[in-house]
Amino acid sequence: MFYLTTAIDYTNGSPHIGHAYEKVLADVIARYHRLRGDETFFLTGVDQHGQKVQQTAEKEGVHPATFVKRTTKKFIKLWETLGLEYDGWAETTDDRHKACVQGILSRLEKEGQLYKKAHSGHYSVRQEQFLSDKDRDENGKFGEEWGEVVLIEEENWYFKLSEHTEWLQGFLDSTPESVLPAFRKNELLKALERNSGTDLCISRPKERLRWGIEFPFDPDFVTYVWFDALINYVSFVGYEKPEGSDLPDFDSIWKAGGRPVHIIGKDILVPAHGIYWLCMLHAMGFSDEEMPSLLVHGWWNIKGEKMSKSLGNIVDPAELAEKFGVDALRYYLVRDIATGKDSDFDLERLIMLFNTELANELGNLCNRALNMSQRFIGGIISTTGELTEDDKALQQSLADCTATYHVAMDHFDCDKALEAVNRHVTHCNQYAERMKPWELNKDTENTERLQTVLQHLCESVAHCAVLLSPVLPEASAKLASQLKLESFEKLTLDDLKWGLLADGHSIGKPKPVFPRIQIEEVD
Ligand code: MSP
Numbered sequence: 221m222f223y224l225t226t227a228i229d230y231t232n233g234s235p236h237i238g239h240a241y242e243k244v245l246a247d248v249i250a251r252y253h254r255l256r257g258d259e260t261f262f263l264t265g266v267d268q269h270g271q272k273v274q275q276t277a278e279k280e281g282v283h284p285a286t287f288v289k290r291t292t293k294k295f296i297k298l299w300e301t302l303g304l305e306y307d308g309w310a311e312t313t314d315d316r317h318k319a320c321v322q323g324i325l326s327r328l329e330k331e332g333q334l335y336k337k338a339h340s341g342h343y344s345v346r347q348e349q350f351l352s353d354k355d356r357d358e359n360g361k362f363g364e365e366w367g368e369v370v371l372i373e374e375e376n377w378y379f380k381l382s383e384h385t386e387w388l389q390g391f392l393d394s395t396p397e398s399v400l401p402a403f404r405k406n407e408l409l410k411a412l413e414r415n416s417g418t419d420l421c422i423s424r425p426k427e428r429l430r431w432g433i434e435f436p437f438d439p440d441f442v443t444y445v446w447f448d449a450l451i452n453y454v455s456f457v458g459y460e461k462p463e464g465s466d467l468p469d470f471d472s473i474w475k476a477g478g479r480p481v482h483i484i485g486k487d488i489l490v491p492a493h494g495i496y497w498l499c500m501l502h503a504m505g506f507s508d509e510e511m512p513s514l515l516v517h518g519w520w521n522i523k524g525e526k527m528s529k530s531l532g533n534i535v536d537p538a539e540l541a542e543k544f545g546v547d548a549l550r551y552y553l554v555r556d557i558a559t560g561k562d563s564d565f566d567l568e569r570l571i572m573l574f575n576t577e578l579a580n581e582l583g584n585l586c587n588r589a590l591n592m593s594q595r596f597i598g599g600i601i602s603t604t605g606e607l608t609e610d611d612k613a614l615q616q617s618l619a620d621c622t623a624t625y626h627v628a629m630d631h632f633d634c635d636k637a638l639e640a641v642n643r644h645v646t647h648c649n650q651y652a653e654r655m656k657p658w659e660l661n662k663d664t665e666n667t668e669r670l671q672t673v674l675q676h677l678c679e680s681v682a683h684c685a686v687l688l689s690p691v692l693p694e695a696s697a698k699l700a701s702q703l704k705l706e707s708f709e710k711l712t713l714d715d716l717k718w719g720l721l722a723d724g725h726s727i728g729k730p731k732p733v734f735p736r737i738q739i740e741e742v743d
Contacts, residue, residue, distance in 0.1 A: 251690035265310025270445035320455035340373030589677035590730030605672030
């Protein structure tokens, strides 16, 4: 089973374009794996506990439970709009999750992995963590990123993180796919050198924070939000589930068929996923082979700056989907960023890429191929003509496109996969310009040649519809239906051999699938 997860989004606000990017990226990768014929389980969800939620709910005068229900709905609605097809949904207030977190805490405590001690020090309210001198800036102050910093003394529960960091270092060194892309692993290794001696405080006293999962053996405390949230990756796929539970079978999802892949943003690699989570799994008894791969994506910025409420530059994905369509947004989100790197969110580029690559190039190819086939050859595909060098070159271009696409998608490089498809589309349009089917149609002597040329164009559209289906599920399904490609839903990448449209196949009528975005719509 190919098991893919995303970060679970904080529910103390509304979803923005960064959240949408990560979920669309994951959806594209999950759909690609289904297309490869891999059994796939895609889990996403929301992170509902923690101090920030408690504080925001207080400000709004509602109970945190009411507050998170409300914000969670916004996330679910957006994912529905964006066409996400997930198999599991994680909400950390779910009783099944709470029971799993408490089970893990009890076991770790019994096994001597947890201890209680008093600590006095500086605490960042915004980041919900104690700070050390290493967190001070060059002037000896705690910088703005920490928000309000207060001095507190309190008893808490600690996880013996330091007992696992030597193992972690060795695991990362010996496992190339542990963190992708490789440069992110180097960042993690450097952070690990600085961090190796400290343990992790995993509780909060109830007098300070009530909105969390209660410690099963010490009810004056709730669980630190990260310790709780990270466990979603196992709890919602049935880890140590009680008998009769409706959760899936853990072993067949987590342990059968390659490492699970966790898609996360660069900000939550160090320390949360790269250090805490991997060490937690190690303490829970997971072997090196059972450790997940962390796929770390970059950030969408706005004109080189971080998106933030205070700068007022937050991009709302629901608004964009409404204005430009879901396909345009999904396409842009995986087309204009290299997985792992940052990119600038730019509306003009969204429009430009849609209009040039989809409306002009692909749209033109589809219209031409289907329209001329209908008008000139009665919509019937014929595969019997003799092949010229041009035809063979087109078939080769398609084979190269599919091979490049396959490798790129296996490496999560959606932008490169889309570039490969676009190259083939351009090849087809140039082929059409050279073969001039509209001229061939003027003389009945050319009928067989005309049929071959149009067959090459229609066959290419059929392959492109399949290859683009992970990114553009709606548009691809429309193209497949216009081609009357009945097997479309069941096709896998292995079926992508020349001849999807058999001799005598009858295609349907073309209808534009990628209407140009008019510039006035931008304002
Ligand atoms: N709740 C934690 C994750 C817990 S996972 C066990 C969290 N939530 S978040 O809402 O702040 O972020 C969710 C995801 O969105 C993270 O992977 C984060 O990197 C990603 N993004 C947030 N802003 C982003 C951009 N501007 N661009 C791309 N992704 C960004 O962290």
